[in-house]
Amino acid sequence: DADVTQTPRNRITKTGKRIMLECSQTKGHDRMYWYRQDPGLGLRLIYYSFDVKDINKGEISDGYSVSRQAQAKFSLSLESAIPNQTALYFCATSDLRAGAYNEQFFGPGTRLTVL
Amino acid sequence: AQSVTQLDSQVPVFEEAPVELRCNYSSSVSVYLFWYVQYPNQGLQLLLKYLSGSTLVKGINGFEAEFNKSQTSFHLRKPSVHISDTAEYFCAVSDSDDYKLSFGAGTTVTVRA
Numbered sequence: 137d138a139d140v141t142q143t144p145r146n147r148i149t150k151t152g153k154r155i156m157l158e159c160s161q162t163k164g165h166d167r168m169y170w171y172r173q174d175p176g177l178g179l180r181l182i183y184y185s186f187d188v189k190d191i192n193k194g195e196i197s198d199g200y201s202v203s204r205q206a207q208a209k210f211s212l213s214l215e216s217a218i219p220n221q222t223a224l225y226f227c228a229t230s231d232l233r234a235g236a237y238n239e240q241f242f243g244p245g246t247r248l249t250v251l
Numbered sequence: 252a253q254s255v256t257q258l259d260s261q262v263p264v265f266e267e268a269p270v271e272l273r274c275n276y277s278s279s280v281s282v283y284l285f286w287y288v289q290y291p292n293q294g295l296q297l298l299l300k301y302l303s304g305s306t307l308v309k310g311i312n313g314f315e316a317e318f319n320k321s322q323t324s325f326h327l328r329k330p331s332v333h334i335s336d337t338a339e340y341f342c343a344v345s346d347s348d349d350y351k352l353s354f355g356a357g358t359t360v361t362v363r364a
Contacts, residue, residue: 140294178257178341178356239285242294
C-alpha cells in the first residue's frame with residue numbers, strides 16, 4: 137500500500153464550485169504539505185502544517201484553505217474554484233525528527249480541471 | 252527562502268548517450284540538496300540527496316550528482332540513459348534552518364532510440 141495517498145486522483149469541476157482534495161499518510165510523519173504543479177513553474181507551496189495545531193501559508197495560499205484533521209490527514213479546499221486553479225496538486229510529508237533533513241515523500245497527485 | 256534555477260527546460264538525448272541536468276541555487280551557509288524524478292502520470296520519487304560529506308552523491312537508476320559549494324551547483328548526471336529515463340526531473344533545496352523545500356522549474360528529459 138502507498139504511504140501517501142490522495143483522493144480523488146482526477147477531478148473536473150465548474151467555476152464557482154467548492155472542492156476538497158484529501159491526503160492521508162501512514163508514514164507517521166508530523167509535517168504535511170500541499171503543492172501545486174504548473175508546466176514550467178515547478179512545484180509551488182500552498183500550505184504546510186508541522187503538527188495538528190500548526191498551519192502555515194505557503195507562497196501561493198490565496199484562494200485555498202486547509203484542514204489538518206489528524207496527524208495522518210491534511211485536506212486542501214478551494215472555496216470557489218476558478219479556471220486558473222487548474223493544475224496538478226501534490227501532498228507531501230516529512231519527518232520532524234532530527235536528522236530527517238526535510239526529505240519529503242510525495243503522493244501520486246490529483247489532477248484538477250476547473251471549467 | 253532559497254531560489255533554485257534549472258538551466259535547461261528540455262533535454263532531448265539519444266539512448267545510451269550521457270546526460271547532464273544543471274541546477275544552481277542561491278547562496279547559503281548550509282543547505283540540503285535533492286533531485287526528484289517524475290515519470291509520466293506519476294508522483295515525485297527521490298533520486299538522490301546531498302546532506303553532508305562527500306560531494307559526489309550516487310542515487311538510484313545509475314544517476315549521480317556533484318555538490319559544488321563555490322559554484323552553488325548540484326548537477327545531475329547519468330553516463331548512459333535508457334528510454335525508461337524519459338521523465339521530468341526536479342532539483343530541490345532546503346536551508347538547514349528552514350524545513351521547507353524550494354523547487355526548480357523542472358527539466359524534461361526525452362530519450363530517443
